[in-house]
Amino acid sequence: MNRSLTFGFLMVNAVFITTIYLALGSVTSIYDLHSLIIVLGGTIAVSIFSFSFTDMKKVAIGIYEIILNKNKDDKLAVIEDILNLAKAKRRSEKDFMNFRQEVKDPFLKDAARLLFWAESETSAEDFKNLLKIKSESYVDEHLKAPLILKSLAKFPPAFGLMGTVLGIMAMMSKLSDPNAKSQIGPAMAVALMATLYGISLNNIFIIPMSESLMQMGKIRAHTYDLIIEGIMMLHEKKPINYMKEKLNSFLGVQLKENE
Numbered sequence: 001m002n003r004s005l006t007f008g009f010l011m012v013n014a015v016f017i018t019t020i021y022l023a024l025g026s027v028t029s030i031y032d033l034h035s036l037i038i039v040l041g042g043t044i045a046v047s048i049f050s051f052s053f054t055d056m057k058k059v060a061i062g063i064y065e066i067i068l069n070k071n072k073d074d075k076l077a078v079i080e081d082i083l084n085l086a087k088a089k090r091r092s093e094k095d096f097m098n099f100r101q102e103v104k105d106p107f108l109k110d111a112a113r114l115l116f117w118a119e120s121e122t123s124a125e126d127f128k129n130l131l132k133i134k135s136e137s138y139v140d141e142h143l144k145a146p147l148i149l150k151s152l153a154k155f156p157p158a159f160g161l162m163g164t165v166l167g168i169m170a171m172m173s174k175l176s177d178p179n180a181k182s183q184i185g186p187a188m189a190v191a192l193m194a195t196l197y198g199i200s201l202n203n204i205f206i207i208p209m210s211e212s213l214m215q216m217g218k219i220r221a222h223t224y225d226l227i228i229e230g231i232m233m234l235h236e237k238k239p240i241n242y243m244k245e246k247l248n249s250f251l252g253v254q255l256k257e258n259e
Contacts, residue, residue: 002069005212012204035163035194039201042159047152055148062145062213073219075226078105079247082230085112086240107138107224111231118235128232135224142217149210153202160198167191226250 020027047056065071081103088095093116100112111131118127171187226247233243 002067005067005069008208009204012208016200016204030193030196032190032193032197035160035167035190035197038163038166039156039159039194039197042162043152043155043201046155046159050151051148055144059145059148063209066209066212066216071216073216073223075223075251078108078223078226079230079244079251081105081108082227082234082247083240083244086234086243089234090240105223105227107135108227108231110134111227115231115234124232124235127235128228131228131231135221135228138224139217139221142220143214146210146213146217149206149213153206153210156198156201156206157195158198160195163194163197164191167194222250 017027020030024030062071084099085096085103088099096112097116100109100116103109103112111134114127114130114134118130122130167187168191171184171191174187229250230243230247233246238246
């Protein structure tokens, strides 16, 4: 479980619920089925209309992984795998290929596969350009989910405003009622509930989740730079101790914390 994400989510909900209670005297007073249907249902419907099921599946998987901390970036483990690849390569090509199958990071595994044939067939510059292109495709894949969520963020407030307008229209249509004056306040409160739902869904869930996934994508991009550097040193047959020192420089403070 992602502890910081869980703590932040619980904290923002605690602030939200406490504010509602202090302002209205009851948390249940903000419940309105019609507003919930138009905001939540409308957002889901437009999401299906705007994006493919494959894209929405990536969003769901991204949210699932970040909540359970399954996409944790471990640079120390990546460095260890690169150094083990280097040691295996010095023993034999067969050992190198066997260890490559044990590597967990998909990009490192792919880069090691490319190294197997590119070492004797391409120049260092061409090979590095190839790795960069590959890494960009991996990063783009990581950034799809947060970018989709960022696009979805414009829908809940829009549907909230739509619900509010519909509520005001319904209220205005009943102004001829003799008891309309006493009903205007409660009716207006219900009408504004949809706007509250739209803003809340956006700021409590969609935008924070998008930012978390975007940050994870940037961290992965830095790890891919580390992998490219490591594979290039393998390509250039650098000494293992030199590789270790250079790769550890990517860790910065993390290295000191783990020493």
